Amino acid sequence: MVFGLGLGLSLDRPAHAGENDCHTNTSIVENQLHIPKGLLLAISLVESGEDGVPQPNALSLGYRTVHTHSRADALRHIQGRNGARHDAFVGCMQLSVKHHRAAFHSLESMLEPKSNIWYAGHMLVRLHNDTGSWSRAVARYQGGSSRQSHAYVCRVWNHLAELDWKSAKTLEPRRCGEMNPPEIAPKTRKAFLQAQVAANPE
Numbered sequence: 001m002v003f004g005l006g007l008g009l010s011l012d013r014p015a016h017a018g019e020n021d022c023h024t025n026t027s028i029v030e031n032q033l034h035i036p037k038g039l040l041l042a043i044s045l046v047e048s049g050e051d052g053v054p055q056p057n058a059l060s061l062g063y064r065t066v067h068t069h070s071r072a073d074a075l076r077h078i079q080g081r082n083g084a085r086h087d088a089f090v091g092c093m094q095l096s097v098k099h100h101r102a103a104f105h106s107l108e109s110m111l112e113p114k115s116n117i118w119y120a121g122h123m124l125v126r127l128h129n130d131t132g133s134w135s136r137a138v139a140r141y142q143g144g145s146s147r148q149s150h151a152y153v154c155r156v157w158n159h160l161a162e163l164d165w166k167s168a169k170t171l172e173p174r175r176c177g178e179m180n181p182p183e184i185a186p187k188t189r190k191a192f193l194q195a196q197v198a199a200n201p202e
Contacts, residue, residue: 022054022092023188025113027195029121036134036170037199038163040093040121041192043141045159045184046152047094052185056113060089071111078107093120135171150175158182163192 026040041054048058050067057074059066068074078088078097084107086098091111103119104110120141127137138156139149154176161168162184 020056020113021191022048022056022113022117023191024195025092025117026054027192027199028114029117031195031199033121033125035121035124036160036164036167037196038160038167038192039134039138039156039170040117040124041188042156042159042163043120043124043138044092044117045182045188046155048092049183052183053188054092056092056116057111058091058094060094061085062087071108074111075107091116093117095120133172135173138171154179155182159184163189 022044023041026044027037029035030037030040044054045052048055050058055067057068057071059068059074059077061077066074066077068077074090078084078090084097084101088097089095090097090107092113093116095110095116097107097110100119101107101110104115109115124137124141127140128134131137131140135153138153142149142152144152153171154173157168157171157173157176158179159182160171162182
């Protein structure tokens, strides 16, 4: 889950055809921002994955995970009597409403996959520039304690190794131990492979 990093970015992007899911957009943003292929997808699977598919309308409210069925349903959960819930993390990349809401024109745009992932991608690039390491960038993206961050990097690495081994080696995780294969749905794998072909035509 992503906590405050003070990026000062306003990265709303209008949705277009084919841009309403997480797995398509992670590949688009990875290519545009030169992020190791599959890394944003692996993070989104850890953050919002359900049955091996990252979910654009997933929410974390306090300590409770909520998988809603539509953006409108997600908005109903986020908005309380006194405005948006500050304990909410939203969308494909589980951005913090408290820390990142100001970068978006609306809560709805914060949930929109392209905007949600575009913002997270810029954040991850900035963390990489600050730390000089994709592994440390992923750890800081999680924002927890040292132990929690290490476990998080291992989970992301486990997913990334299933998608692209070369990219997984950029994380260089240590002492992850034995891990069960992650759940990645066939349609998620297919979308990822199709995106790589489209980005690198022969």
